Amino acid sequence: MGEKVEELEYQSGFGNHFSSEAIAGALPHGQNSPLVCPYGLYAEQISGTSFTSPRKLNQRSWLYRIKPSVTHEPFKPRVPAHEKLVSEFDGSNSRTNPTQLRWRPVDIPDSPTDFVDGLFTICGAGSSFLRHGFAIHMYAANKGMEDCALCNADGDFLLVPQSGRLWIETECGRLLVSPGEIAVIPQGFRFSIGLPDGKSRGYVAEVFGTHFQLPDLGPIGANGLAAARDFLAPTAWFEDGLRPSYTIIQKFGGELFTAKQDFSPFNVVAWHGNYVPYKYGLQKFCPYNTVLIDHGDPSINTVLTAPTDKPGVALLDFVIFPPRWLVAEHTFRPPYYHRNCMSEFMGLIYGSYEAKVGGFVPGGASLHNCMTPHGPDTTTYEATIARANEMVPSKITDTMAFMFESSLIPRVCNWALESPVLDHDYYQCWIGLKSHFSRLGIDDEVTDDGVHKQGKAL
Known part of the structure; x- marks a missing residue:
């Protein structure tokens, strides 16, 4: 059975400094981390670039949350380990191959499989530890993530659903992403994926050490290709209250680790900044x-x-x-x-x-x-x-x-x-490609042994 979804509100623009609050007055004014935040919230910053990156490249957001994300038990290796997720392409788990390769669609599993377990790497290059490279994954899942959230410490995820919608809960709010749309979850954000249609299959690109941005337009000029205004960021939404057991899954160096906590990570009441998840309609x-x-x-x-x-x-x-x-x-x-x-x-x-x-x-x-x-x-x-x-x-x-x-x-x-x-x-x-070469108009000579000699053009 699919999951019920509701209408969502979004903010428009790419690279904008957004602000959003689920409760009026939850955003502090005058400074980012006052001694006491409105409603007794905790101030927490998430940085997608170094603190000293040039201002035009600096990406960060301030989150005002009910409990800080540090409140969890120690991380432990996830059991069973995910053996088909890779972020280090050193030759031990992958091979070079210059042949043209093609894969048919994978079947969506019959056994219960969520986005994390349904994710598998096809190819990639470089290293998440060295902060340079990429990985290309695919996924096939048939159930939503339950009482757990994924945090990718390795890089940005670009999600391309091919079949079945994705209901994505993030710390900044929620995104509903249909086939024909894409979503980007920047490095470090915690998110959980539900499947409103019961099943989903698609593609994922992951980049290490950099972030996705709009390309320069060069001679095209000011307009064309993807317009900044058509990229949509979520509005603030939060979950309150305790959970008996909630699991944070951390992707780190291509390996998965888990930590337990007693609350949902989606407890951000307000936020502002330019480092946010977003979606875009390809049409x-x-x-x-x-x-x-x-x-x-x-x-x-x-x-x-x-x-x-x-x-x-x-x-x-x-x-x-x-x-x-x-x-x-x-x-x-x-x-x-x-x-x-x-x-x-x-x-x-x-x-x-x-x-x-x-x-x-x-x-x-x-x-x-x-x-x-x-x-x-x-x-x-x-x-x-x-x-x-x-x-x-x-x-x-x-x-x-x-x-x-x-x-x-x-x-x-x-x-x-x-x-x-x-x-x-x-x-x-x-x-089956055949030669269409024609010698019409050429004065040719064929020797007695059948060897063709090209002559001069007539």
């Missing part, structure tokens, strides 16, 4: 595209980026391929064949992807690693070429594909390479 994205000839780079579809210190090079970009018009003339409109210094992990939320006709389905995934060639399958290529003389404006509809793109080379987890949903025949989608 609000304003795509840009070529309007005469040739094919735009996928970077023009970037929703969020987690940058590195090198300008223009991303630790991880979140890129979407939404419904849009195709109008380029004398142009091969599907994605062209290419090799890329970036590594590309793709998923499909709904519909079909324009470059893959059959094998890439909603809930599935593919990985084309650094400099591994890829592009449209044989069927797509042949169908496109056959319509070369009928090139008219056309619209891609009813689709939402996405890509996690990184400058790092991910290792693939052992279980992902050994998974029963790994498509071992993926390479076959290109094997």
Whole structure:
């Protein structure tokens, strides 16, 4: 059975300094940590950047809560351990692989499985301890988290539900996230996920040592792509009273630890700051595209980026391929064949992807690693070429594909390479590509032994 959900109010904007109070007058005025806060609340700050980060990059929020988050028993390793969650990609749990890889959708388990137990890592690079890298996970769950909350000390989570809504309780308030929307839970926030539809499946990107932000627009100018106003932050909401036993699950270095406490962590009555969970509806994205000839780079579809210190090079970009018009003339409109210094992990939320006709389905995934060639399958290529003389404006509809793109080379987890949903025949989608090379107009010579010699153009 699904869980009942209620209408929620949100605050609009990306990177704004928000303030919200569930009880009027709960926010202190004049200073952040007065000797006695209104209503006897505790003041607590959560910092997403170093204290001395430049002002324009500094992220932190003040929370005013009934009891502080420090009030819990010592952390202990979670039993049983989660053996398919990784934040250290050192080769002991994962392997390099340049082959084009594709996975079919995983089945949602029959046995009771919440978001934490249904989360598993596909690939990643770097180290959460070294504060540089990323991990890509998927999840499949059939029940909400009960009397427990997850806190990711390793990095930000970007959640992309593909099937089934997510009811996310956070310390700043609640988010209802449907397929076609995304949510970001910044590093360190405690959150719990319920499943209003009873089951859910989707994708998760995690970044270490940095945070997601809106990409610079460059020559595009002031408008386009994802607008700051369309990102929604929660409003303050809190739970009061004691709980017989509440569990905090801490993700730390890819391992899970648990601590017991006697109250809900969602006891924040008021808060203010610019370090908050948020959500975004992908249908609000304003795509840009070529309007005469040739094919735009996928970077023009970037929703969020987690940058590195090198300008223009991303630790991880979140890129979407939404419904849009195709109008380029004398142009091969599907994605062209290419090799890329970036590594590309793709998923499909709904519909079909324009470059893959059959094998890439909603809930599935593919990985084309650094400099591994890829592009449209044989069927797509042949169908496109056959319509070369009928090139008219056309619209891609009813689709939402996405890509996690990184400058790092991910290792693939052992279980992902050994998974029963790994498509071992993926390479076959290109094997049928044939030569269309024509020597018409060339003065050729064929020797007696059948060897072709190219002559001069007539």
